[in-house]
Amino acid sequence: xxxxxxxxxxxxxxxxxxxxxxxxxxxxxxxxxxxxxxxxxxxxxxxxxxxxxxxxxxxxxxxxxxxxxxxxxxxxxxxxxxxxxxxxxxxxxxxxxxxxxxxxxxxxxxxxxxxxxxxxxxxxxxxxxxxxxxxxxxxxxxxxxxxxxxxxxxxxxxxxxxxxxxxxxxxxxxxxxxxxxxxxxxxxxxxxxxxxxxxxxxxxxxxxxxxxxxxxxxxxxxxxxxxxxxxxxxxxxxxxxxxxxxxxxxxxxxxxxxxxxxxxxxxxxxxxxxxxxxxxxxxxxxxxxxxxxxxxxxxxxxxxxxxxxxxxxxxxxxxxxxxxxxxxxxxxxxxxxxxxxxxxxxxxxxxxxxxxxxxxxxxxxxxxxxxxxxxxxxxxxxxxxxxxxxxxxxxxxxxxxxxxxxxxxxxxxxxxxxxxxxxxxxxxxxxxxxxxxxxxxxxxxxxxxxxxxxxxxxxxxxxxxxxxxxxxxxxxxxxxxxxxxxxxxxxxxxxxxxxxxxxxxxxxxxxxxxxxxxxxxxxxxxxxxxxxxxxxxxxxxxxxxxxxxxxxxxxxxxxxxxxxxxxxxxxxxxxxxxxxxxxxxxxxxxxxxxxxxxxxxxxxxxxxxx
Amino acid sequence: xxxxxxxxxxxxxxxxxxxxxxxxxxxxxxxxxxxxxxxxxxxxxxxxxxxxxxxxxxxxxxxxxxxxxxxxxxxxxxxxxxxxxxxxxxxxxxxxxxxxxxxxxxxxxxxxxxxxxxxxxxxxxxxxxxxxxxxxxxxxxxxxxxxxxxxxxxxxxxxxxxxxxxxxxxxxxxxxxxxxxxxxxxxxxxxxxxxxxxxxxxxxxxxxxxxxx
Numbered sequence: 001x002x003x004x005x006x007x008x009x010x011x012x013x014x015x016x017x018x019x020x021x022x023x024x025x026x027x028x029x030x031x032x033x034x035x036x037x038x039x040x041x042x043x044x045x046x047x048x049x050x051x052x053x054x055x056x057x058x059x060x061x062x063x064x065x066x067x068x069x070x071x072x073x074x075x076x077x078x079x080x081x082x083x084x085x086x087x088x089x090x091x092x093x094x095x096x097x098x099x100x101x102x103x104x105x106x107x108x109x110x111x112x113x114x115x116x117x118x119x120x121x122x123x124x125x126x127x128x129x130x131x132x133x134x135x136x137x138x139x140x141x142x143x144x145x146x147x148x149x150x151x152x153x154x155x156x157x158x159x160x161x162x163x164x165x166x167x168x169x170x171x172x173x174x175x176x177x178x179x180x181x182x183x184x185x186x187x188x189x190x191x192x193x194x195x196x197x198x199x200x201x202x203x204x205x206x207x208x209x210x211x212x213x214x215x216x217x218x219x220x221x222x223x224x225x226x227x228x229x230x231x232x233x234x235x236x237x238x239x240x241x242x243x244x245x246x247x248x249x250x251x252x253x254x255x256x257x258x259x260x261x262x263x264x265x266x267x268x269x270x271x272x273x274x275x276x277x278x279x280x281x282x283x284x285x286x287x288x289x290x291x292x293x294x295x296x297x298x299x300x301x302x303x304x305x306x307x308x309x310x311x312x313x314x315x316x317x318x319x320x321x322x323x324x325x326x327x328x329x330x331x332x333x334x335x336x337x338x339x340x341x342x343x344x345x346x347x348x349x350x351x352x353x354x355x356x357x358x359x360x361x362x363x364x365x366x367x368x369x370x371x372x373x374x375x376x377x378x379x380x381x382x383x384x385x386x387x388x389x390x391x392x393x394x395x396x397x398x399x400x401x402x403x404x405x406x407x408x409x410x411x412x413x414x415x416x417x418x419x420x421x422x423x424x425x426x427x428x429x430x431x432x433x434x435x436x437x438x439x440x441x442x443x444x445x446x447x448x449x450x451x452x453x454x455x456x457x458x459x460x461x462x463x464x465x466x467x468x469x470x471x472x473x474x475x476x477x478x479x480x481x482x483x484x485x486x487x488x489x490x491x492x493x494x495x496x497x498x499x500x501x502x503x504x505x506x507x508x509x510x511x512x513x514x515x516x517x518x519x520x521x522x523x524x525x526x527x528x529x530x531x532x533x534x535x536x537x538x539x540x541x542x543x544x545x546x547x548x549x550x551x552x553x554x555x556x557x558x559x560x561x562x563x564x565x566x567x568x569x570x571x572x573x574x575x576x577x578x579x580x581x582x583x584x585x586x587x588x589x590x591x592x593x594x595x596x597x598x599x600x601x602x603x604x605x606x607x608x609x610x
Numbered sequence: 611x612x613x614x615x616x617x618x619x620x621x622x623x624x625x626x627x628x629x630x631x632x633x634x635x636x637x638x639x640x641x642x643x644x645x646x647x648x649x650x651x652x653x654x655x656x657x658x659x660x661x662x663x664x665x666x667x668x669x670x671x672x673x674x675x676x677x678x679x680x681x682x683x684x685x686x687x688x689x690x691x692x693x694x695x696x697x698x699x700x701x702x703x704x705x706x707x708x709x710x711x712x713x714x715x716x717x718x719x720x721x722x723x724x725x726x727x728x729x730x731x732x733x734x735x736x737x738x739x740x741x742x743x744x745x746x747x748x749x750x751x752x753x754x755x756x757x758x759x760x761x762x763x764x765x766x767x768x769x770x771x772x773x774x775x776x777x778x779x780x781x782x783x784x785x786x787x788x789x790x791x792x793x794x795x796x797x798x799x800x801x802x803x804x805x806x807x808x809x810x811x812x813x814x815x816x817x818x819x820x821x822x823x
Contacts, residue, residue: 135637203648211641215632220624241648249655253763261745262759264659269746270667270756275659559626 027551035145037137038551039122042144044444046118047437049144049151050111055518056155057106058511060099067091069497069504071486084163094183096485097166098158104169105191108291109198110151112425115433116294117202117240118147121209121233123440127542127549128227130218130558130580135211139204146201150194157190165191168483170284173265173276177257185258192255199244199251206244209237218541218580220560224315225579227540227564231318232297235325236290243286250279277339281332289328292392292424293321295432296363299385301564302435303367305538306382307374308575310565313366320359320366327356337405338412346405353403360396364389375568375575379536380454384435387462391427395420398473413483416476422469434458434517441521442535446547447528453520460513468506471499537576540564544578642801646808649771653812656767657819660760670754677742677752678761679733680821686729687817690772693722694810697803707793709786716783719806723776730769734762764816771809778802 027036036042063086066075074089085095122140126133134140157164165188167176179185213234217226226234253264254276263269265276296317304311311317333341333349341349367389376382398420402408411417434457441449476482480493487493487500534543541558542549558580566577633640664671674680696718703711737743741750744762749755782802785791791799 136641139641203645206648207641207644210644211637215629215635215637215640217630217632219626219628219630221630241644242651245648245652246655249652249659252656252767253659256744256759256763261747262763263746263755264663264759264763266746270663270670270754271759272663272666275662278662279655279659557626557629559624561624 035141037133037141039126039134039137039140040444040548040553042140043119043121043123045144046114046122046147047444049148050114050118051518051521053106053110053151054115055514057103057111058514060103060106062507062511063091064096064099064103065504065507067096067485068487069501071488093485094163094166097168097182097483098164098184098187100483101165101168101171101191102154102158105154105165105195107425108169108287109195110147110154112291112429112433113202113287114147116291116429117205117233117236118144120229120294120298120436120440121205121237123444124227124229124542125209125212125233126216127443127545127553128230128540128564129213129216129221130541130554130560131212131216132552132554134208135216136208140208143201143204143208146197146204150198150201153190153194153197157187157194160186160190162187170280171254171276172280173254173257173271173273174267177254177265177271177273177276179258189255189258192251192258196248196251196255199248202240202244206237206241209233210241213237218558218560221541221579224318225560225563227297228300228311228314228317228321229294229297232293232295232300232321235321236293239286239290239293239325239328243283243290246279247283247287250276250283253279274336274339277336278332281335282329284335285332286325286328288424289324291429293325295388295429296321298432298436298439299367299388300370301538301540302381302385302439303370303389304565304567305439305536306377306379306385307371308377308567309370309374310563310567311366312369312372313362314563314565316362317366320362323359324356327352327359331356334403334408337408343405350403350405354400357396357400364393364396380449380451380458381435381439381536383455383458384431384438387458388428388431388435391423391431391465395423395428398423411476413481414476415472415480415482418482419469419472419476422472426465426469431461434461437521439536440542441524442528442531443542443547443549445525445528446531447524447526448531448535449524449528450520453516457513457517457520460516461510464506464510464513468503468510471503475499534578537574539566539576539578541579544580636797638797638801639804642804646804649808649812653764653767653815656764657815660764660819663756663760667754667756670756672752672757674822677737677740677757678821679736682729682733683817683821686726686733687813689722689729690726690810690813693719693726694807696722697806701796701799701803704786704791704796704799705793709789709791712786712791712799713783716779716786720776720779720783723772723779723806727769727772727776730765730772761820764820768809768812768816771812775806775809778805 032038033041036045063075063078066073072090075086075091076089078086079089081089081095084092085098086092091099122134125131154164162179162184164184165171165176166182166184167188171188171191175181176188179188182188213226213230253262256262257264257266257271263271265271265273267273300311300317331349331353333345334353337346337349371386398416402411402417402420438449438454441447475493475496478492478496480487480496484493488497531547533546535547536543541554541560544558545554559582560579561581561583562577562579564579566579568575569577635643696715700712700715700719703709703715737751741748742758742761743749743751744758746755746759749758751758779802782798785798
């Protein structure tokens with residue numbers, strides 16, 4: 001299969017073909033678009049499915065916001081829902097529970113996680129390490145085609161008797177373990193089965209990413225020359241690999257509690273509800289970093305490109321990613337301060353959680369250092385990346401509040417945490433995803449997205465995002481509980497109702513601006529300007545080949561001579577230097593030594609690159 | 611610029627025909643090792659839950675041998691360990707291009723693996739008759755319902771892994787009969803062996819903590 005495999009390979013499928021290896025032949029429609037093994041097509045498939053779930057989760061959020069602003073009033077437009085959900089457009093409490101649960105589930109497991117890991121992992125890892133494809137292209141196809149039935153099961157749970165799962169995305173036992181408590185039987189089981197299947201998809205992807213990064217880097221692409229996106233995705237894949245199986249075990253136990261009558265989490269027959277929380281958050285906290293580390297990588301890439309400077313502190317950035325990933329394993333208890341915990345243990349978790357602020361601050365410092373003195377190009381991806389840094393700071397700081405046990409006792413399970421998690425997941429991850437999509441859209445589709453509409457989308461999103469989520473901090477401090485169906489039933493919250501109305505209007509505008517993005521995303525595939533191989537004048541390997549890259553990506557194995565952030569190299573004609581541009585060529589392109597007069601009037605030879 | 615040039619020089623010239631050195635394992639082998647790491651975490655969640663529940667509710671768990679049939683399972687453990695030996699023999703056979711040997715040892719591994727699963731099913735049937743069931747409401751054996759819940763969870767998922775392993779072994783055997791393996795092309799057999807030894811190792815842990823302690 002591969003003529004290039006010079007090192008002895010015990011299997012012929014070891015080295016996927018490079019584009020130059022064989023005569024180009026067009027695969028059939030099904031092989032090309034549906035059961036594709038091409039990592040770029042799989043990335044696009046994940047992109048389509050996760051954008052669908054992003055829209056579905058957003059729709060649920062809209063309906064929840066309607067209920068919170070105007071409790072008990074019929075929803076406009078959405079008056080067709082069955083009487084088990086919203087008779088006459090008035091949302092029932094049990095349907096509200098289902099919406100809260102499914103909004104979280106859709107957004108975390110079916111939108112943000114596949115967008116970051118499924119889309120950018122698949123797209124960028126082979127392209128940025130100079131490989132023809134993943135190590136296991138067929139396993140990669142399975143990774144996508146396991147995610148699809150998982151998503152369908154999750155969607156189908158809305159249609160079964162009792163409705164979709166209503167115990168929150170965290171599915172705390174015993175609420176989730178016995179249908180008696182929520183009135184949801186089959187829906188909860190479908191939720192569990194769906195996430196279990198999705199776990200296989202994630203693990204298949206992680207095995208692929210890890211193997212590919214370790215074994216298939218192009219000649220010269222040493223570990224410390226890897227783009228930070230690859231580093232972030234590699235470390236994320238390790239987290240996925242080790243965390244998802246813990247969730248799988250917990251899901252199985254909860255599922256057998258419901259179906260086979262076991263008693264892991266049911267206290268009346270000896271089970272331990274707290275065991276669920278420990279298992280869930282032992283998975284759940286690494287999961288938090290699964291949702292943000294790839295965003296760190298994307299932002300580093302885009303900021304350096306926009307600032308036309310090398311990333312500040314490359315090695316420190318790598319070490320910070322590794323440190324965060326490691327610390328993420330020993331902090332899960334900070335989700336459980338209010339669940340009954342030995343104060344000594346609580347203090348331990350408080351301390352370990354606050355330590356994470358150190359590597360996070362290193363990253364923020366280095367991003368600002370990257371911008372410092374840069375010749376900044378305010379292109380759309382850069383805007384989103386800069387917004388990411390500012391919003392991540394807010395989300396990170398509110399995280400410190402909750403890490404402190406005494407403060408957490410007051411704000412636990414209030415809208416303060418809703419504000420915090422949306423600042424890191426929307427303000428953080430989703431802004432990075434917008435940066436990533438707008439940055440690599442030309443590489444995926446060969447055309448640029450419309451910049452004007454993208455800027456309008458950015459400005460609207462940034463403003464209304466903050467208007468929607470910042471006031472939630474205040475509501476939380478005032479004691480508004482998360483997952484609350486009707487705030488007006490409490491006197492002290494009824495006084496704050498204008499804030500809920502304000503937030504709801506902001507969310508409506510926020511969602512409205514996302515429509516602009518979706519339309520722009522689709523129309524630009526046909527109407528966008530041709531991108532060419534390197535529209536952003538970037539350095540990493542994917543920009544050295546056509547957009548979109550052909551099947552097999554590289555005509556010949558690229559040889560890498562430097563890191564990915566050689567922007568504005570002194571004495572160099574252009575302000576970027578592709579990783580695989582041979583040093584000799586780069587030297588030839590260097591301008592003639594210019595004569596420069598310095599203030600003393602002495603003529604100096606500017607020389608080469610001393 | 612000069613700095614990167616210096617770095618390149620320090621490493622010597624890049625050989626454009628070779629990828630950067632990885633961990634020295636070919637893709638399939640490395641992929642299996644990575645996958646087994648996630649399997650370790652999966653069994654960690656099950657075993658961890660068992661340890662926590664057992665410490666929290668010791669009254670739910672009977673003394674070793676009181677409910678479970680230790681001699682039978684000890685013999686079964688021996689069967690599974692033997693199957694690891696035959697798996698190694700299969701790999702050794704193909705490493706010296708002995709096709710007949712490969713097939714014979716694979717058949718032996720399949721028989722031993724199937725025996726293990728068969729004995730486990732036999733054991734389950736007897737335990738069910740004694741009221742040792744996963745369903746807490748129907749549990750009537752010694753100890754309490756947590757005993758049944760954790761026992762079937764851990765041994766059940768291990769049994770499932772052995773069964774999947776036997777299925778994969780049959781597939782490897784078919785490939786072997788078709789002559790797909792040779793001393794220079796034995797990745798499939800080696801990776802199958804990795805999985806098989808892992809499942810064996812998990813059982814030794816499970817046998818110890820579920821039956822003997």
